[in-house]
Structures are given as C-alpha cells and as structure tokens.
Amino acid sequence: MDLELLRRWVLGECDAGEREEVARWLAEDRSHERLVEVVRRMSAEPGAWTQSFDAGAAWSRVSRVVSSPEGERVVRVRTPGRVLSIGQRGGGAGFSGWRVAAWGLVAAAAIALGSKMAWGPLSRALSVPPASVPMREVIAARGQRAQVRLVDGTRVELAAGSRLTYPAAFTDSVRAVSLEGEAYFEVEHDARRPFLVRTRGGVTEDVGTSFVVRQYASDARLEVVVASGTVAVRAPGRNATTAREVGAGQLVRLDSSGGAEVRAVDLEQYLAWMHGRLVFRDTPFREVLAQLARWYDADFELADSTLASRRFTGAFQGESLDQIVSELAPPMHVRYERRGRTIVFSRMPGDR
C-alpha cells in the first residue's frame, strides 16, 4: 500500500476516488487497519517517533556494573531437578538474576540467610577498612557459584554458600578482601600492593598465585590450598613475620590458637568444585554432608551422631541429589529416608 496515500487519508486530504481506493483496501483484510493505525500515530504524534533518551545517564547506571568491580556473576550450579533463581520476579532469563546479583546483593543475602545458613558475626571478626570506601559484597547462596573479577584483575570463584566482601576501590598500599566460605583466587600479583584474604581464622597473603581459601562459619580451622606460586598465611592480629609460607601443591591448616599444619595434597580434590566436581578422599561423613548441603541447598540430619566420623571416598559430577544419596548410603553402611525437605541418615539395623 502507498504509505503517502494512507497518510493523506488519515489527515483527511484525500479526494473521493482515493477515499474509495483506501476503503476497498481496508475491507480486504483486518490487518490493514493495523497499518492505518500506525500511520495515524506516526503522523499525529509529533515528536513521539524522535523522542530522545539520555544515553549518558543510562551509561552511568550500566557502567556501575561494567567497570567498578569488573563485573560479577552468579553462576547457577547445575543441580538437576532444582532450579534456583535469586530475587527474580516471574520466570525470566538467567540474566535478570545476574543483574539482581550485581545490583541488589541485599536481596541475595536475605535469601542466603533465609536458607538456614548461619553466616556468623562476620564483621566483628574482621578488621574493617576505612568507612569512606564503599564495600561491596558477592554472595553465592547455597546451590550456586559466583564469579567475580575485581578491579585489579584478580579472578575469584566463590563456592556455594560463600560470601566475599571487598572495597569498591583498593587503596595504594594493600588489596584486602574478606571471605566467609570457600573461594578460589587467581591474583594479579603486584609486589607493592599485596593481596590479602581475611577470614575469621587468619589472613592469607598472595605472593603471585592462585589458591583456594576455605573457612565456612562451621569450620574451626582456616584451610588454604595453593595451586601455583606461594602464599603466606598468618593468624588474625599477628604481624607478617609470623606468617607461614606455603608453596604449590600444599595445604595449610591454621587452627584458632595459631598452630599451623602444612602438608602436600592432591590439588584435584581441592580444585574440582570449580569444574562442577565434588571429590572426597577419606572425608568425614559430617563434612561430606555439609558440602552436599551447600551444593544442593539440601538439609541433612544424622540420627546417630557417631555416624559423623565415618569416612567416605568418592567423586560426583552432575548427579542429582537423590542419585548421590543412594550411592553414598551403601559404602557408608547407612540407611536414609526423606522427612519433608530433610534427608535423615541412620545406622543400619544390627550395625555397631
């Protein structure tokens, strides 16, 4: 159809012959009315088709996510049969969830707390940087993993049920972040600005490295596993001279009295979670369940506390929680049953 003719028709500028032509065309199909309607709007709403939007203001909103901390991402762990969405209205795309994670961390925190995870008095245990620098927080709730790239280029991968707090900008002398839970760090080394990871039970300082730091609220000891380079670990409040240096392939455990235990470990076991694998080697049952609870956002109970110290060796990848539990029970010599959301393990009959 001739758009110019329609425009003139809409404006009442047509002669009788043209009016008849348009009327005939309109009668042909209902969809033709649609076009007339658009033409009407286009010629009758001055300015509506050229309205301006403030790209500059929009950029300043968008760039908060893009540039201040190099972008944060909450990655959903693929737990079959369970769809997690954080702070998300309606069944939208994962992206909206991500945006909520970056902009509305309070919501994410509320959800994490709501899922029966005790975070503990985090701020009291950590030395807090000057209040002038705004703090940011990324949380991987239970059943989730999160990736963060910090302003200095350091890459952080947060394990399920973990929280990372860091300043929006680092100072000239130090780059300090706080962690509760478990995270893998790949630090952009800068000798003039050491990178520190503060946890309840100690401070980990990189010396050009990638490493995993782990101390959940329920963990008495701080564990650091070094994948490459060297890190120095020290108890909170101690000065750097007391630090224990640990090299690649080593694990250091720091207990609350400052005692350190260093030993060589199989890195695969400690780094596997980043590739979606859960690896257990001679791991106490209690810890196996704590880990599964975080990964699958599940609740477990032991009917008999002596079961907690039994040990399990095995690996999982991509299995559903039901599959894992059914594979876990026979070697552990336990029975299990579901009670609502909780899975309860108990001793086999006649087992002592």
Added chain:
Amino acid sequence: MTQSLGPIGGDRCAGDDDRALVDAVRAGSEAAFFTLFHANYEMLCRYVYRYVRSRAIAEELVSDVFLRVWAQRERWEVRGRVRAYLYGAARNLAIDHLRRERVEQRSLDATVREHRVTGGERRRCEVEERLASEELAAAMQRAVDELPPRPRQVFLLRWQRHLTNAEIAASLGIAVKTVEMHMTRALDVLRGALPEELRGG
C-alpha cells in the same frame, strides 16, 4: 570508480567495523562496549518503547540487553550486523516483558471473573491484536531510525511537521527534486520494513 562499489562494498566495510567492535567487546574492552552502547542506546529505546509504551521500562529493558552482552561477552556470538543482533535481543526482551505482563493480567482476570470464559477469550484476542500492532509500530520505528540522515530528515519534516515539498526544500536549502528523491527513498525503505501482506504491489 571506487565510489560506486555500492551497497556490497559499503556493507563489507561496516561489517568489518562491526567485527572489530564485537571482538574488542569480547576481549573485555570497556571502551568498545561504551561505543556500542552509545551508538545504539537511543534507537533501541525508541524501538522497545513501541512495544512497552513506557519510557522507563524501555530504558530498563535496553540496559538489560547491554548488560547481558557484557556479562556473557566472552561467549558473545554475533552473526551478521551487530545492530540487527541488538534489535533482535531488544525485541525478545520486550516481548518477554509483554508476555509476563499478560500472564499477570490474566491471572488477575481469572480470579476476578473465572466463570466468564467468553470474556477471557475476547481478551486474549485483544492482546494478540495489540501485539501485532506493536510489532508493526516497532518495525516502522526501526525503519525510520535506520534511514540515512537526509531521507530521514525529509521524511520527518513531511510526516511529523506536515511541510510541503517546497517548504522542506526551502528549509533545507535543497532542490524540490532532491526532496522528492529523498522522500521516495524513505518511503521505499519503510515499505520494505512492512510484513509481506501489507506491502502490496
């Protein structure tokens, strides 16, 4: 005669620019992302506005398009023109938004007047008709925004300000013949943006 390479040569150059921009964004360049954002934000807002009829929602959805690109930049795949990609992504988000709105509205309807099936049916038709109409308006908006500067200017003076060809020629300081040429060009492009059944002969 290097100038007469025509649209093929022109497209190839633009495509290469696109490629470079996309590659830079994929590599994490904020500057490239800034360029991409500024070159397309307003147009996309006008386009999405045609669907959602709210400036605030349009801005939010278009920001989402860009944030999504940035969040997944390493895996960002663009086949063809980057602008076409952005329009496509914006359209998806706009339609998702309308669908969500509709679901909310429908569940509201359902609780209010569950028994009146015919009412619900009529409503469904209305909603579909409305979406078809928004699709058309959005396609026209996009076509207007993608017009070359001169034809766009001429088109808007005629369609929005209702000036005659002679008045347009005078205000732009160009020949009436040239005005007619730009106008023909603009209307051709707009007609090309219409769905087949509305294009006619």
